[in-house]
Amino acid sequence: xxxxxxxxxxxxxxxxxxxxxxxxxxxxxxxxxxxxxxxxxxxxxxxxxxxxxxxxxxxxxxxxxxxxxxxxxxxxxxxxxxxxxxxxxxxxxxxxxxxxxxxxxxxxxxxxxxxxxxxxxxxxxxxxxxxxxxxxxxxxxxxxxxxxxxxxxxxxxxxxxxxxxxxxxxxxxxxxxxxxxxxxxxxxxxxxxxxxxxxxxxxxxxxxxxxxxxxxxxxxxxxxxxxxxxxxxxxxxxxxxxxxxxxxxxxxxxxxxxxxxxxxxxxxxxxxxxxxxxxxxxxxxxxxxxxxxxxxxxxxxxxxxxxxxxxxxxxxxxxxxxxxxxxxxxxxxxxxxxxxxxxxxxxxxxxxxxxxxxxxxxxxxxxxxxxxxxxxxxxxxxxxxxxxxxxxxxxxxxxxxxxxxxxxxxxxxxxxxxxxxxxxxxxxxxxxxxxxxxxxxxxxxxxxxxxxxxxxxxxx
Ligand code: TRP
Numbered sequence: 054x055x056x057x058x059x060x061x062x063x064x065x066x067x068x069x070x071x072x073x074x075x076x077x078x079x080x081x082x083x084x085x086x087x088x089x090x091x092x093x094x095x096x097x098x099x100x101x102x103x104x105x106x107x108x109x110x111x112x113x114x115x116x117x118x119x120x121x122x123x124x125x126x127x128x129x130x131x132x133x134x135x136x137x138x139x140x141x142x143x144x145x146x147x148x149x150x151x152x153x154x155x156x157x158x159x160x161x162x163x164x165x166x167x168x169x170x171x172x173x174x175x176x177x178x179x180x181x182x183x184x185x186x187x188x189x190x191x192x193x194x195x196x197x198x199x200x201x202x203x204x205x206x207x208x209x210x211x212x213x214x215x216x217x218x219x220x221x222x223x224x225x226x227x228x229x230x231x232x233x234x235x236x237x238x239x240x241x242x243x244x245x246x247x248x249x250x251x252x253x254x255x256x257x258x259x260x261x262x263x264x265x266x267x268x269x270x271x272x273x274x275x276x277x278x279x280x281x282x283x284x285x286x287x288x289x290x291x292x293x294x295x296x297x298x299x300x301x302x303x304x305x306x307x308x309x310x311x312x313x314x315x316x317x318x319x320x321x322x323x324x325x326x327x328x329x330x331x332x333x334x335x336x337x338x339x340x341x342x343x344x345x346x347x348x349x350x351x352x353x354x355x356x357x358x359x360x361x362x363x364x365x366x367x368x369x370x371x372x373x374x375x376x377x378x379x380x381x382x383x384x385x386x387x388x389x390x391x392x393x394x395x396x397x398x399x400x401x402x403x404x405x406x407x408x409x410x411x412x413x414x415x416x417x418x419x420x421x422x423x424x425x426x427x428x429x430x431x432x433x434x435x436x437x438x439x440x441x442x443x444x445x446x447x448x449x450x451x452x453x454x455x456x457x458x459x460x461x462x463x464x465x466x467x468x469x470x471x472x473x474x475x476x477x478x479x480x481x482x483x484x485x486x487x488x489x490x491x492x493x494x495x496x497x498x499x500x501x502x503x504x505x506x507x508x509x510x511x512x513x
Contacts, residue, residue, distance in 0.1 A: 057123075057384060058213030059289045065218040066290050067302050070115075072221035072369030073282055074307035075228065077158055078275040080366050083311040084318040085335035086267050088328070091259025092251045096315065098260065098268035103308050106269070106492060107276045109484035110445045111283060111300045113452050116464040118287025119296065124380035125281025128288065133455045140447055144280035145378050147440040149397075151280070152374040153405035154433045156205070158333075159367035160198025160409075161188060165337065166360035167197070175345045175352045181330065184337045189413035198409065199402060201364075205371040206398035209379055210391045213289050217372055224365040231362040232313055238355060239320040242343070248323030252315050262508055266500050270438040276307055279441030279448070282373050285380045295469040297477060310366075336363075375401070408433055424505070435504050439497060446493030449485045458482055 060066040087095040121128035125145055130138035164187070168174035177183045188194065208216045239245065273279050290296070318336060321343045322328060330338050344356030375397060382393040411418035411429030418429040452461050462482070466472040502508055 057288075057380075059291060060218055060286075061214055062291075063294050063299065065214070065222070066286065066294065067299055067306075068221040068225050069217050069369075069373070070277075070283060070286050070299070070303045071306040072225050073277045073286065073373030074275060074303060074370075075225070075310045076275075076277075076366045076370030077155065077162070077363065078271065078370070079307065079311040080314040080363055081158065081162070081333070081336050083271060083275065084315050085332055086271055087252070087315055088319075088322070088335060089331055090261075090264045090267055091256060092319070093253050093255035094257060094259035095264055095268060096252065096312070097255050098264050099272055099311070100308060102269045102272035103276065103304055106484065106489055107272045107278055107445075108300060108304050109481045110273075110278050110448060110489060111276060111304060112297055112465065112481055113448055113461060113485055114278065114281070114283035115287035115290065115296045115300060116461050117448070117452070117456070118284035119290045119292070120460070120464045121284075122288050124288065124384040125284045125377060126381050127384050128281075128284050129451065132460075133451060137451060137455060140444070140451065141281055141284075141381075143440070144284075144444050145381050147280040147437055147444065148282065148374050148377040149401055149404065150433055151437045152371060152401050154408040154430050154437075155367070155374065156202050156371060156402065157194070157198050157405050157409045157430065159201045159364070159371060160194050161337065162360055162363040162367055163201050164193055164197040165341070166357060166364055169341070169344065169360060170353055170357035174341065175349060175356065177341075177345065180338045180342045180345070181334065183341075184334050185413070187337075191409060191414055194409055198405065201367070201371065202398050202402045204368060205375050206394050208368070208372050209375045210394040212390060213376075217376060220372060221369050224369055228310075228362055228365045228369075231358050231365075232310065232317065235355070235359055235362070236313060236317045239317045242320050242324040244323045244326075245320035246323075248319035248321070249316070251323070251328075252319040262499075262503075266496065266503060266508075269496055270442060270500065273441040273445060274438055275311060276304060277370070277373060279444035280377065281444075282377050285377050286373065288380070293468050296465055297469055297472065297481070425507075439500055439504070442493050442497045442500065446490050446497060449490040449493070453486050453490065458485060461485070 060069060117128050117132065121131045123131060126138050126141035129141040165174065208220045210216065277283060318340070322339050325339065325342055325346070327339045327342070340359060341356065344352040347355060375394065378397050379390065379393050382388050383390050407418055408430040413419055420426040421429060421432055424432050452458055462473065462478065472478055499508060
């Protein structure tokens with residue numbers, strides 16, 4: 054067991070877990086979901102989900118991992134016995150599929166970084182059209198996303214401390230610095246204040262069923278919950294650490310980056326009056342147009358920094374996604390880490406090809422007949438989101454009915470002697486026993502109905 058690796062200490066773990074959490078989800082997906090769901094109203098729902106529902110689930114996951122000291126499958130099996138291991142496997146599989154499409158989007162960001170910094174991307178006239186053609190053109194994307202997977206594998210193959218922890222210690226501070234710099238720039242743009250208002254003043258009438266669904270699944274995705282990533286990272290945490298306070302720092306770090314990403318994006322949206330740009334193309338279209346307007350040199354520098362930021366954020370997340378199945382094969386099958394990592398990277402890259410080809414190249418993948426004519430990448434991404442809320446709910450049931458909440462609390466009290474008797478303990482107990490399983494169960498079912506058939510027929 055001793056050679057499976059561990060984080061060097063509290064900072065290493067927190068940075069790695071925050072690195073897993075902070076990713077494309079915060080900087081690419083959060084702003085466009087907020088844009089589609091009324092801005093501030095979405096922010097509000099998202100924050101409620103993060104702290105009321107996700108935080109207790111995060112505490113539970115880390116506790117499971119640290120107690121069992123093994124991968125996601127092994128942890129459920131060790132603490133639950135019997136069939137509970139399948140819950141771990143289900144999560145590992147979900148992680149594989151998340152990485153398959155995530156790496157495609159990361160490849161777009163990597164390509165944009167290279168083409169803005171060193172190519173002629175900023176000489177275009179129509180960025181909406183450019184992005185459409187860009188994601189459709191597999192000849193470039195193939196190499197960019199392959200390159201991204203190679204970076205990921207290089208880091209993970211170095212192990213927990215020398216690979217994952219080290220990469221996060223470099224990239225996470227860089228990410229914060231770039232982000233803050235970009236916000237300062239963004240807030241000086243003409244009309245910035247309009248964007249800030251849209252983003253910060255909630256119009257409660259904008260809260261619809263869709264807002265709640267999107268807020269919840271975004272919170273789970275953004276915090277890397279529900280599929281065992283934090284069980285895996287938790288298994289590398291030493292016993293003297295305070296899990297509850299670490300989880301609080303991780304949740305705050307993650308939601309603050311999402312918040313700040315919105316604060317960077319919406320003034321830019323307002324500056325070029327691009328409220329109508331919707332969906333996944335938002336940062337690729339609106340931001341590049343703003344960078345274009347800055348002129349060739351400033352545009353290259355600021356635009357290049359933005360996409361570098363996106364790549365850093367994505368890389369610390371892809372690393373965590375690859376670590377989950379890698380830890381499983383290393384711990385359970387006793388295979389060498391390097392072999393496992395490169396084999397998985399290749400497999401997952403190939404699994405991502407249909408997502409890559411679904412952006413226009415192959416018409417049938419672009420408009421799935423059984424999925425409301427949407428594209429394959431969205432399909433995989435939506436199915437993964439659902440598996441996260443389901444996985445989170447089942448994890449609560451696992452703790453509640455099988456491992457037992459008292460065992461979780463004993464684990465949490467290690468490194469946190471005042472945990473028993475704290476108010477937070479009362480809340481976490483209540484959330485894991487009742488609030489999360491019930492709400493996650495109901496919402497997961499509703500989200501599935503909505504995705505396949507449309508909930509508006511039922512609730513309006
Ligand atoms: N949280 C990351 C993001 O916001 C993505 C991610 C990394 C993830 N690891 C995960 C999502 C595990 C779910 C599960 O971009």
